[in-house]
Amino acid sequence: MLQQLQQSFLNSLSTDDPEFLSHLQALNALSAQQTLDIYHQGVISKALKTLKGIYPVCQKILVIEQFNIIASDYIRCSPPQTSDFVPFAAAFVEFITKYCLAVDYSYVKEVARLEWEVYLLLRESDSPELDLEALAQIDTDNQGKIFFHLPTGAVLLQSEYPLDEVMKVNQPDFDGESSVDLNSKEFYFILWRDGWRTCLDRLTQEEWLVLQRIQMKVRFIEVCDYLAINHPSVDITQIFPRLLAQGWIASFDVTNS
Structure with missing residues (x-):
């Protein structure tokens, strides 16, 4: 019965379904419609609070009124369908991507995607600590069987905008020059978590290429072969030590598969 009531109430958010109103008739202090409106306002307030909590940089860029x-348009078009607001908040990225924003705010769409990835990253478990001593002890015969792994939940990003600078200048505690050059270029990033600290590190294109292949879960020797054939100018012997030092490689295993 409780599940039926919950679903009836959620349906009433987007339609004039009279079913849930019938459950409120016993509350005589207010009309059924007034009582339902109170319920609706509570859900709408929670939905708005959820979006503001997940997308604070978007809110700051757009200013509170426009956000x-x-x-509100999004909540009206796609109200939450369950008590779990995560799927509801996820779809906001697609909504704002298609929303008619001013030209100057076109980068907000990418910021929204980034903020959603940050939210998901914070829900991930901690990454294992890379055992460099164990890595050094792998014999020559098995070195070609190594699979390296990015930190748990890490995401590789490409953008026309310096998203790291945009995020930095829009933090509540930022004190400095807030202008960012948004002239279209090409930027590469890795979003990962170092303990409880989220990191958005800028990569070179060469670093991004190496990490992209590693993320595809292929053996390291296959990473090297791919680069030698398709990107012969990339010197992995120069790049890989930096990937290790920066923490962008979190673990490895050796397998025959």
């Missing part, structure tokens, strides 16, 4: 308009 509230976009978020």
Whole structure:
């Protein structure tokens, strides 16, 4: 019965379904419609609070008034369908991507995607600590069988905008020059977590290429072969030590598969 009531209430957010109103008739202090409106306002407030919590940089860039308009439009078009607001908040990225923003705010769409990835990253478990001593002890015969792994939940990103600078200048505690050059270029990033600290590190294209192949879960020797054939100018002997030193390689295993 409780599940039926919950679903009836959620349906009433987007339609004029009279079913849930019938459950409120016993509350005589207010009309059924007034009682339902209170319930609706509670869900809408929670939905808006959820979006503001996950997308704070978007909110700061757009200013509260415009963000509230976009978020309210989204809530009206796609109200939450369960008590779990995560799927609801995830779809906001697609909504804001298609929203008619001013040209100057076109980069907000990429910021929204980044903020959603940050939210997911914070829900991931900690990465294992890379055992360099164990790595050094792998014999020559098995070195070609090594699979390296990025930190748990790490995401590789490409963008026309310096997203790291955009995020930095829009933090609540930032004190400095807030202007960012948004002239279209090409940027590469890795988003990962170092303990409880989220890191958005800028990569060179060469570093990004190596990490991309590693993320595809192929043996390291296959990474090297791919680069030798398709990107012969990339010197992995120069790049890989930096990937290790920066913490962008979190673990490895050796397998015959």
